[in-house]
Amino acid sequence: MLKEGLVFSQEKIVQENETAAVLGSGGVDVFSTPMLIAFMENTAYKLVQEHLEEGESTVGTVVNIEHLKANLVGDKLKCQATLKKIEGKKLEFEVSVSFGEETVGKGNHTRYIVNLEKFLGKLKR
Template structure:
């Protein structure tokens, strides 16, 4: 059951195609902020998706994060997402990414529960 306080932890290894130089967010071969955000969103999405009824999913609606430390290709990262608040169909998560014991990114992420068919139908007109 979807409830406040549930968590999910995902791990990944930084890939060469995820660097700032490769995703056009900077010049260095370090883990990019857009990919850090994507990792946080993925972890929060997967946490919520476990509890969605058939035909429902979540979409990201806001991200407020700090990228605190750089990481190299090959570094192993761990993201922990915690569902902090449920407000109707809005889900608010706290997210932290670690390399070893060091926090490399942290912040808040919000998602909204939608019915896939209705959501896409509105977009298609």
């Protein structure tokens, strides 16, 4: 059952193809901000997916984060998402990424529950 206060966390190792230099979001071989955001979104997505009805999923619509610390390839990061608020189909999350005891990134993320068939049907041209 989907309810406020649900928490999910997962870990990952920073890969070479996730650096700012490789992605083009910067010129340094450190974990990129786009990949930090993707890690946060994926954690929020996984938090709620098992609680949805068959044929439903979520789509991200808002990301408001701070990338506070750089990380090198090989660093082990942990992301935690907490479902803070449910307003109908709108889901608001608090997300954070840590490296050991240090906060790497933190912020808020919004997702909406969608019926996949209807959602994709609207996009067909």
